[in-house]
Structure formats: structure tokens, C-alpha cells
Amino acid sequence: MTKGQLKQILLITDGCSNHGEDPIAMAALASEQGITVNVIGIVEESVIDQEAIQEIEGIAMSGGGVHQIVYAHQLSHTVQMVTRKAMTQTLQGVVNKELQQILGKKVSMEELPPEKRGEVMEVVDELGETVSLEILVLVDTSASMKPKLPTVKEALLDLSISLNSRTGVNQFSVSVFPGKKDEVEKVLDWTPKLESLSSIFPKLSTGGITPTGPAIRDAIHHFKKKRSLRSLLKNDEQYFDESGM
Numbered sequence: 234m235t236k237g238q239l240k241q242i243l244l245i246t247d248g249c250s251n252h253g254e255d256p257i258a259m260a261a262l263a264s265e266q267g268i269t270v271n272v273i274g275i276v277e278e279s280v281i282d283q284e285a286i287q288e289i290e291g292i293a294m295s296g297g298g299v300h301q302i303v304y305a306h307q308l309s310h311t312v313q314m315v316t317r318k319a320m321t322q323t324l325q326g327v328v329n330k331e332l333q334q335i336l337g338k339k340v341s342m343e344e345l346p347p348e349k350r351g352e353v354m355e356v357v358d359e360l361g362e363t364v365s366l367e368i369l370v371l372v373d374t375s376a377s378m379k380p381k382l383p384t385v386k387e388a389l390l391d392l393s394i395s396l397n398s399r400t401g402v403n404q405f406s407v408s409v410f411p412g413k414k415d416e417v418e419k420v421l422d423w424t425p426k427l428e429s430l431s432s433i434f435p436k437l438s439t440g441g442i443t444p445t446g447p448a449i450r451d452a453i454h455h456f457k458k459k460r461s462l463r464s465l466l467k468n469d470e471q472y473f474d475e476s477g478m
Contacts, residue, residue, distance in 0.1 A: 238365040240268040241319055242452045243312070244292065245385055246373035246445060247275050248285025253416060254446030256288065260296030263453050270296020270449065271319045273311055275303060275381050292445070298322075308381075312388040316368065316396075321357060365402040367423075369452045372437065374409045379439040386434050406455060407433055410448035411441045417451040 242263060250256050260270040274289035276282070286302055293300030299319045303311045345353065370392075372378075372385055389407070396403045404423050412418025420433040 238367065240456055241298070241316065241366070241368045242268055242270045242296070242371060242449065243316060243368055244270065244272045244371045244373075244445070244449070245275065245308075245312070245388075246272065246289070246371075246443070247375075247377055247381065248282060248288050250288065250443045250445030252411075252442040252444040252447070254450060256445040256449055257291040257295045259446045259449035259453070260292045260298075263449060264295065264297040266453060266456070268296075268453060268456055269298040269319050269322075271298035271315050272296075272300040273303060273308065273315055274300065275308060275378075275384075277304075288445075292449075296449075308384045308388040312392045316392065362399055363401045365404075366396070366399070367404045367456070368396075368406070369455055370405070370407045371448045371452055372407065372409045373443060373445070373448075374437060374439045375411065375443040376440050377443075382437055382439060386437065390431065405429075408448065408451060408455070409437060410444050410451075413438075416442075416444040416447040419455070 263270050270292060272289045272293045274286060276285070289300050289302065299315055299322060301311050301315050370389065372389075374382070378385075393405070396405070402425065404425055405421070406419070406423045407421040408417050408419045410417045420437070421429060
């Protein structure tokens, strides 16, 4: 993770992937590359699928993120909560590493005296407001998600409003799985304009398989592509400086 920048995949699904790579292994790969994978599992109140819940928990655990199981009507509040909770958790991890470097021993925030811990948490909260945040939202649009899509749309709008209130830079991207032609389809490319979200809603339709593993793999690639474009632009800037242009 580069300093001052957090990368998150936010997976919204009802679980039970049934096509392609193992999503838990893909989430571990994302975590290795500094991308946190958070999962919101939407369940029916009448049916609790233990297998789906285990998969949701497994993806978040191997992706170094947080997970929450919700009923569809609770989704809106949960999307914001999970995003913020994951941000705080990641920042606490960064702060813990810095503490170890400063104090020269293995120490975590929990071991600090209460007043020092309070001061450190203030720093974490401030970073949470100012750090650059890149969120790639993966929306499961398999057939079983059809009744939940209106709530997903509402939740994404609420998330965009919540992120807009931050002082840090936000970048947002949305992909759905399965896509109309491929396993995964990008419906919104990286943009700071969170209001662009409403433009993707007509593109959201449901049906077909649940390729969760391929969707996470595609998200990792999407982050890499963004990074390589950024480094290319930086090289261009350096060239202009050196050439005096």
C-alpha cells in the first residue's frame, strides 16, 4: 500500500460462487498486492444458507478485510459502515507497523496506555478523512440477486454521498458479474465523480452464473492497469521537466 492511499474491493453478493477460480484464493492474492477485500453478504430472511455465509466470511478473511451479513433492507447503512470499518482497520495496521519501527519492538495500539491510545486513534480518524481512497465495487448480478438489485442501487447512491463528505480524494469504479457478454463487465471506470453512479443503473440486470473468483481476479487487474497508467503519466511528466518543456 502506498502511503496516503487505500485500495478496497467491495464485494456485494449473496454468496455461493459456482464458476471459475476459488474466490477465497483470489482474495488472498488481492491482499498480497495491498488491496483489501470487503464483503457484504445479502441473505433472505427466510433462508440462511450456511455454505454461502462460510464463503463470504472466507473471502473477507483471506482478503484482509471485513464482512457483514445483512438482510436486503439493511444494505444501505451497511455499505457505508463496512467501507469505513475496513478503512479504519487498514489504517490501524499501518499505524501499528509505524509504532513498532519507532519503539523498536512488537507493540500494537491495544498495548499503549489509554491516553496514548486515544491520541493514536485521533490520528487514525483524521487519516480516514484525508487519505486517498480507491474503491472498486463488485456487484453480483446472478439470477438470485434480482429481488435485491433495487436495494443495491440505493446503497451505492448512499455510499457515494457518504464518500463525497470526506476531504480526501475518492476514486470509484464498478463492475458486475456475470456481464452480458463476459464473466465480468466494467460498468463504471475510475472516476472521482460519484454522481456518475446513477448512470450505471440502467445497465444492471440479473441472470446466469456466479463467477465470484473471476470477478476478484478482474478487479486486481483493474487496479494494476490503473497503477501502470499512473506511472506512465509520471514518466511523461519527468520527460517534460528534463526537456524544459
